Amino acid sequence: MKNSLKFKLGFCLMLSFLMISACQTSSETPSDEFSLDYEKYVLDNGLEVVLHQDKSDPKVAVAVLYHVGSNREKPGRTGFAHFFEHMLFQNSENVGAGNFIKYVNELGGTFNGGTSTDQTVYFETVPSDALEKILWMESDRMGFFINTISEWGLENEKQVVKNEKRQGVDNRPYGHKDYVQLKNLYPEGHPYSWDVIGSLEDLQNATIADVKEFYAKYYGAGNATLAIAGDIDITKAKELVNKYFAEIGSGPAVETIEPMPAVLDETKLFYHEDKFANLPDVQMIWPTVEEYNKDMWALNMLGQLLTDGKKSPLYKVIVEEKKLAPNVYAYNRSSEIAGTFNVGARAFDGVNLNDLRTAIFEGFEKFEKEGFTDADMERIKIGAETGVYNSVSSVFSKAYQLASYNTFTSNPGYISTNLEKTLAVTREDVMRVYNKYIKGQHYLATSFVPVGQQDLVLEGSVMAEVVEEPIVQGAEGNLDKYERDVEFEKTPSKIDRSVIPELDGELSFAPPSIATDELSNGMKVFHIYQDELPMAQFSLRIKGGMYLDDPAKVGTASLLDNMLMEGTANKTPEELEEALGQLGASVSVRTSREYITISGNSLAKNYDEVLSIVKEILLEPRWDEKEFDRIKSSALNAIQQSNANPNAIASRVFNEVLYGKEHIFSNPTSGTAVSVASITLDDLKAYYSKNFSPSIASFHFVGAIEKEDVMNSLSTLEVWIPKDVSFPEYEVKTNVDDSRIFFVDYPDAKQSVINIGRVAMENGNDDYAAASVSNYRLGSGSGSILFKELRLEKGYTYGAYSGYSRTMDGAVFQASSSVRSNVTKESVDLFKELLDNYSEDFSDEDVDVTKNSILRSNTQSYETYGSLLGILQNISTYNLDLDYIQKDEAELKAMDKAEIQKLINEFMNPDDLIYVVVGDGKTQLPRLGNTGLGKPVLINKDEESLKIEK
DSSP: OEEEEEEEOSOSTTOOSSOOTTOOOOTTSOOOEEEEEEEEEEOTTSOEEEEEEOTTSSEEEEEEEESOOGGGOOTTSTTHHHHHHHHTTTOOTTTOTTHHHHHHHHTTOEEEEEEOSSOEEEEEEEEGGGHHHHHHHHHHHHHSOGGGOOHHHHHHHHHHHHHHHIIIIITSTTTTHHHHHHHHHSOTTOTTSSOTTOOHHHHHHOOHHHHHHHHHHHOSGGGEEEEEEESOOHHHHHHHHHHHHTTSOOOSOOOOOOOOOOOOSSOEEEEEEETTOSSOEEEEEEEOOOTTOTTHHHHHHHHHHHHSSTTSHHIIIIIIISOOOSOOEEEEEEOSSOEEEEEEEEOOTTOOHHHHHHHHHHHHHHHHHHOOOHHHHHHHHHHHHHHHHHTTSSHHHHHHHHHHHHHHHSOTTHHHHHHHHHHTOOHHHHHHHIIIIITTOOOEEEEEEETTOGGGSOTTOEEOOOOOOOOOTTTTOOGGGSOSSOOOOOOOOSSOTTSOOOOOSOOOOOOOOOEEEEOTTSOEEEEEEOOSSSEEEEEEEEEOGGGGSOGGGTTHHHHHHHHTTSOBTTBOHHHHHHHHHTTTOEEEEEEOSSEEEEEEEEEGGGHHHHHHHHHHHHHOBOOOHHHHHHHHHHHHHHHHHHTTOHHHHHHHHHHHHHHOTTSGGGSOTTOOHHHHHTOOHHHHHHHHHHHOOGGGEEEEEEESSOHHHHHHHHGGGGGSOOOOOOOOOOOOOOSOSSOOEEEEEOTTOSEEEEEEEEEEEESOOTTHHHHHHHHHHHHSSTTSHHHIIIIIITOOEEEEEEEEEEETTEEEEEEEEEEEGGGHHHHHHHHHHHHHHHHHHOOHHHHHHHHHHHHHHGGGGGSSHHHHHHHHHHHHHTTOOTTHHHHHHHHHHHOOHHHHHHHHHHHSOGGGOEEEEEEOHHHHGGGGGGSSSOSOEEEOTTOSSOOOOO
């Protein structure tokens, strides 16, 4: 069955449907029509297959979506769906243990998996010559996996998943909110009454019999959709799908779960004193409807109308009038069998959450009284149209959406229907769902506050039950007691699945052409024409960023990026937001260590109007005192939050140790509480006046507009007058002269954050590309040595990585991980062992694998508008040649083992590496004295500047 989804987007007289034949498209602008052709068919075993051909570049994405999520689990065995997502990367009968990850990395591909309440999905994007190999691998774990399960594999993966839970929940501020909300919103036994990651106790109690039962029930071909998108031949793809998947069993029929919306007979209030939180947080939840219920689209729009933008009623009351929080959110979340409407905010320090709840209800009253305009709805609908294009910008996103829509609607092309229903929402629909589901209805509310601030919680709240795993040394036991390589009986097959498919043909790809130019004021222009979508994506980057901050007022550039979006000389903040919204465009300003970037995304036909607004933002700031006070308060609020985050603490300490406290890079880009408190609006004006110049700026464009037209549009920016901008010089003064370990005590931390590294290159980064090659085998991804040893072999962590981060005048080497607390020393020892031996152990095989993987992965450098824009930004920021990727490839091909080992010894010298650990001091600090890194230097996490005892 062949289908073609054609989108012709753009509002014409606010007609609320997708195919608008009456719309006229100017001949001077690109067409807004985009076609997503697909073909769907079903194998005899029930596997539903969706194919989409995209010949634009030599990649292919494969997505296998199983209709099983945490909602298929049973009490006492929660977390199984997510656990299976992990297990299926471990082994299968013919691919072999650990080879799935290994092969995808060697192919130069990317991969991952994901689990939600309703689905589990596995996906890969690889060069198109590897399609058959990927289908061989995916079919092997679909039909030839279960016999490979062993006690060792089961127990090892339990530790990995438990690490993920500790990292994402137990060791994170507000991490237990989902657990508290779901447990108390839904009745016991409801499929949504537990979170996706499940209970660690349930997971620990899982047996091989449990695993086999779950797999047999839900992982048959009849419960899956296979979607393939990219550079494929449809006929050949069908043949390969039939070859590898047709013989796999369909599995038992999986029963449909009927909608089971939550019902609240009373308002429920719960609180938790969060040891990782620094600020009070409230969230209110109303039960709504399941996904694709007729009311879902109006509820989605209601959330946007209540809080999106400065005109929204909740923003007006909570942020502007009462100044209780830096922002507020509202959104509807509809899943397969139930939904919720969520409203909440993270308040300023010391705010009583009862006042915040009162303000939320005042915002509701304002919404009821003042309503909303047609323009408000129009803005949301235009944004939804633009979002359709952005959502299909990569072959992976196309494959995933085809698979997901097919699974839950039986229509792979439901993306068009989804948009139609959004565009069809009326004012009456919005008010109807507000009155039906929100106004006067019972809700559940959670108050999460710092320890000792119970007086801030909502009145009448009861203490929530939260399950935290204690830190017990050796609690996980020893995996060595389990046999690792267990023999198993192979499942019969009609084909010889032991044969690894060969790659198909020669992989070749011509990178897109890059054009350059320059305005009369010195601003450089970089352009790539890309017309697959009628979109425009651009950025204007000004060198400087935090680097040009006054050292006593670090955070000035970061505040300035927010200030630039707070109106222009001709537009109030509301008017600026509205002008962009009515164009369906997004514009943002972001500060980094070394530059400020103004980024934009819009339909190509609206580009000129969007650029005109960007010109106002850039050249005519409003300097609104009221807005400055608000963004400054918001920045201080964010800094206070980050000071409770172990990862943020580790990053701050690591940078100050590496650079020395006199170097500007020793600071967070956002500044510190002390530095930001001292910043005035005049400081922002002075930074802008001194450091904004086209002479240090570059404009980058990717999209469906020719270079000549882009240059014509930029002529309006030639009024921007250039000036001389001076850059200070800073000396790197690492706090110690040898390899040492620094420890930051974070009481009761369930995970320890480990950062290891050094300033590897100073006064230039010419060796950055080559050094990155030398790091590839060590820690560049899931196929690396660090990932393999710390996660796959030991189960210490959810992930471990290393790499180089480039600055305009140097680069830092860093290796990092977040490990379970009770193996902190073991993890440090293993990191040290691997880093000590990396150069000597680097083999000729490692050279070959590195070269092949990097060269093949470069095909993905050109896939999306965002990745193309990144190439242009790299060229302008680091003064690279236009063909730097090809030149790096040529250098890579010429490298041998001796050269790579030289780079390792020079830039990863283990004798020069600094170790920073943030973890539980009472249990872990005493164990770190015997690592060969000297006596740990203890640092107080609450100090803004390090006080190091040498």
